[in-house]
Amino acid sequence: MGMDKRPGFEVIVIGCGIAGASLAYFLTARGMRDILILEKEDQPGFHATGRSAAALVELDFDPSTLHLKLLGGRFLRNPPQGFSDNPILEKSGILITFKGPLWDQVRGMVPGLERSGVAVNLLSREETLSRVPVLVPDNFDGALLLPEDGHIDVNELLWGYLRQARRLGARLQCGEEVLSVRTHEGRCCGVKTGTGQYRSRWVVNAAGAWAGRIGALACPVPGRIELTPFRRTIITFPAPERLNVGKWPHVGDLSNHLYFSPESSGLFASPMDEDPMEPCDARPDQMVVAQTVERLRRVSPRLVPRAISHRWAGLRTFAPDRIMVVGEDPVLKGFFWLAGQGGAGIETSPAVGRIASDLILDGTTDLIDPRVLSPARFMD
Ligand SMILES: Cc1cc2nc3c(=O)[nH]c(=O)nc-3n(C[C@H](O)[C@H](O)[C@H](O)COP(=O)(O)OP(=O)(O)OC[C@H]3O[C@@H](n4cnc5c(N)ncnc54)[C@H](O)[C@@H]3O)c2cc1C
The missing domain is CATH 3.50.50.60 (FAD/NAD(P)-binding domain)
Known part of the structure; x- marks a missing residue:
């Protein structure tokens, strides 16, 4: 041979x-x-x-992926002794806002999630705003908070x-x-x-x-x-002055296709873009970066940055x-x-x-x- x-x-x-x-x-x-x-x-x-957003989110409409996330979450919260010098998971929380029929559907999922061992809180619009005051209230009816989930040290x-x-x-x-x-x-x-x-x-x-x-x-x-790779983009930018964002959870708004989250020196955001492409060293597209800022304007005008600190893109590959x-x-x-x-x-x-x-x-x-x-x- x-x-x-x-x-x-x-x-x-x-x-x-x-x-x-x-x-x-x-x-x-x-x-x-x-x-x-x-x-x-x-x-x-x-x-x-x-290049990921590094989040543990124990929510998924596909039951097998949800099952894998639940199993993953157990390890990330309690890795074997000696696995790492620092904690792998920061339980900074995941908050996802919903509107209309999707909000009803998600509320229906809560008992099942709880039976699987996921800590989950349903928040009214007021409770959501008390945690993240910069959100435009008309965009959502309520939110789901996963307090035991959050940021993974990848x-x-x-x-x-x-x-x-x-x-x-x-x-x-x-x-x-x-x-x-x-x-x-x-x-x-x-x-x-x-x-x-x-x-x-x-x-x-x-x-x-x-x-x-x-x-x-x-x-x-x-x-x-x-298998198709789809590009996803992330931008980072400073938090507005006099706004203490450090304790905010990762915030997702599925109707407006945006998530944002505190990160070391400010915030990061993604327009949840999904552009199919050939495998490559993915780079952010200017239009998508502009779209991210537009979405921020809709979801939380106070967060719209004067300048973007960093931008990057990576490929998420799906069957x-x-x-x-x-x-x-x-x-x-x-x-x-x-x-x-x-x-x-x-x-x-x-x-x-x-x-x-x-x-x-x-x-x-x-x-x-x-x-x-x-x-x-x-x-x-
Ligand atoms: C913007 C963004 C946000 C994301 N957010 C999250 C999140 O919050 N939570 C989450 O869990 N996941 C998230 N993901 C998804 C997650 O990053 C991927 O699912 C995961 O990293 C895939 O890992 P992988 O090892 O399969 O691929 P990769 O990390 O791409 O590794 C594949 C490796 O194979 C190497 N390779 C390819 N061809 C060859 C070859 N011929 N010979 C030798 N080496 C080769 C490549 O160089 C590469 O290093 C996100 C992804 C992106 C892009």
């Missing part, structure tokens, strides 16, 4: 974002040593993982996973791009990079926005498992049904999908990493019905 003399691995993970890192963590925690993570950039977390989480995985034997190689996936008699058997080839029993596709391309490289049947894709490829044995994390890849990583490691080691998991996430759902 023309393989060179490089060592073989049990698992090669393509991509060192939060998905690849969490998988390496859970595999090594269960005793697997021979793991190689290949990352094309010079550092882990350079793409979606390093860097601490990413490096918590990686430190432990490396201590237990996983190897991380940055600046090495996977160019193709090697197969032999219908099985995946390694990868080829710019500098050589590696053998392995499993190849994990944790390539974020590039996962669709890696999947097509491995098993070129057009349209088999489609057509917007449910994550986790499991062995139905055709190419040994090729494992860990993709389509969409807008919830950070908060769900403790659950999804565990599920993926269970599936690789045991072929099954007790955390979820694996068929829900399986790439096999896209066949016929």
